[in-house]
Amino acid sequence: MRAIVIDKPGGPEVLAWRQVPDPAVGPGDVLIEVTASAVNRADTLQRQGAYDPPPGASPYPGLECSGVVGAVGRDVEGFAPGDRVCALLSGGGYAERVAVPWQQVMRVPEGVELDEAAGLPEVACTVWSNVFMTARLRKGETLLVHGGASGIGTMAVQLAKAFGSRVVVTAGSPEKIARCLELGADEGIDYRREDFSERVRADVILDIMGGAYLAGNVKALETGGRLVVIGLQGGAKGELNLGALLAKRASVHATTLRARPVDEKGVIVRGVVQNVWPLVDAGAIRPVVHARVPMSDAAEAHRILEAGEHIGKILLVS
Numbered sequence: 001m002r003a004i005v006i007d008k009p010g011g012p013e014v015l016a017w018r019q020v021p022d023p024a025v026g027p028g029d030v031l032i033e034v035t036a037s038a039v040n041r042a043d044t045l046q047r048q049g050a051y052d053p054p055p056g057a058s059p060y061p062g063l064e065c066s067g068v069v070g071a072v073g074r075d076v077e078g079f080a081p082g083d084r085v086c087a088l089l090s091g092g093g094y095a096e097r098v099a100v101p102w103q104q105v106m107r108v109p110e111g112v113e114l115d116e117a118a119g120l121p122e123v124a125c126t127v128w129s130n131v132f133m134t135a136r137l138r139k140g141e142t143l144l145v146h147g148g149a150s151g152i153g154t155m156a157v158q159l160a161k162a163f164g165s166r167v168v169v170t171a172g173s174p175e176k177i178a179r180c181l182e183l184g185a186d187e188g189i190d191y192r193r194e195d196f197s198e199r200v201r202a203d204v205i206l207d208i209m210g211g212a213y214l215a216g217n218v219k220a221l222e223t224g225g226r227l228v229v230i231g232l233q234g235g236a237k238g239e240l241n242l243g244a245l246l247a248k249r250a251s252v253h254a255t256t257l258r259a260r261p262v263d264e265k266g267v268i269v270r271g272v273v274q275n276v277w278p279l280v281d282a283g284a285i286r287p288v289v290h291a292r293v294p295m296s297d298a299a300e301a302h303r304i305l306e307a308g309e310h311i312g313k314i315l316l317v318s
């Protein structure tokens with residue numbers, strides 16, 4: 001098969017579409033003939049040599065894909081050759097074939113094109129596990145989503161609205177804020193013009209900025225609030241005022257999806273299929289696709305992501 005190979009750390013130009021051995025299919029694995037993958041910020045870090053794949057994961061980038069089941073191992077439950085699926089991967093999505101534990105495989109929601117489905121697993125699993133499983137966002141509560149126009153943000157806005165929450169986003173331009181409002185957000189804050197912590201109080205905050213936003217996020221939490229940090233775009237270190245946290249009886253969580261064991265990913269994936277997919281089937285949540293780029297030109301897709309003008313997901317189509 002062919003896959004995107006990273007020979008040495010560097011810019012997008014190091015991504016090379018090359019012949020490689022087919023993946024080995026273990027007893028619990030589903031082999032997927034890949035129709036599409038999608039770009040995540042973690043892929044750009046892996047390309048730069050700053051985020052190695054966890055032990056046992058494919059060396060090729062790609063944390064999600066969609067396609068058709070080509071073969072199944074003897075212990076696989078619930079999937080058969082010919083099924084249209086999408087999957088959460090720990091790597092290897094930028095390829096013509098990938099083998100993945102069956103627990104991380106999902107049916108394609110109704111009304112979603114097979115290639116669009118490639119952009120759903122990472123955002124759905126990340127938002128479901130952090131906002132709903134960890135932070136336990138409840139109906140009527142306010143969710144603050146930093147980077148509301150990102151791949152993650154566009155799913156967080158739609159899912160939280162579908163569950164009856166009030167949603168406030170931050171974004172870096174009026175156009176991006178307008179798109180978030182179209183997706184259902186109640187309020188948008190242009191972080192280039194305004195300090196969000198002066199304007200909003202939230203029960204749950206989904207944060208991608210880490211250290212740079214830590215003090216502002218703690219200030220913006222309501223009593224009993226929950227801050228979940230999933231990205232460190234503003235650095236890994238910041239000063240945490242425990243006095244402020246204590247007075248609000250608030251909590252700070254930080255999580256990553258990729259390194260979790262298969263069983264934990266399986267619990268999240270089942271939660272997504274039970275709770276998120278019915279909303280996608282019903283059209284209440286739609287995939288937000290910014291661009292489709294040929295997988296062989298993954299470098300161009302990384303350039304688009306790093307330019308930061310995109311809204312939603314960038315797909316890599318085979």
Ligand SMILES: NC(=O)c1ccc[n+]([C@@H]2O[C@H](COP(=O)([O-])OP(=O)(O)OC[C@H]3O[C@@H](n4cnc5c(N)ncnc54)[C@H](OP(=O)(O)O)[C@@H]3O)[C@@H](O)[C@H]2O)c1
Nearest residue numbers: 040041126147149150151152171172208230231255256257
């Ligand atoms: N922990 C996990 O398991 C996990 C899983 C998936 C993703 N993530 C993280 O989630 C984040 C989003 O991922 P993605 O793939 O959706 O990436 P993406 O589409 O490239 O989004 C990055 C976003 O960062 C926003 N941003 C930049 N500076 C900001 C600031 N000062 N304030 C608020 N927003 C700012 C950008 O918004 P503007 O363009 O509007 O400036 C952009 O929308 C990344 O940090 C990624 O690493 C974590």
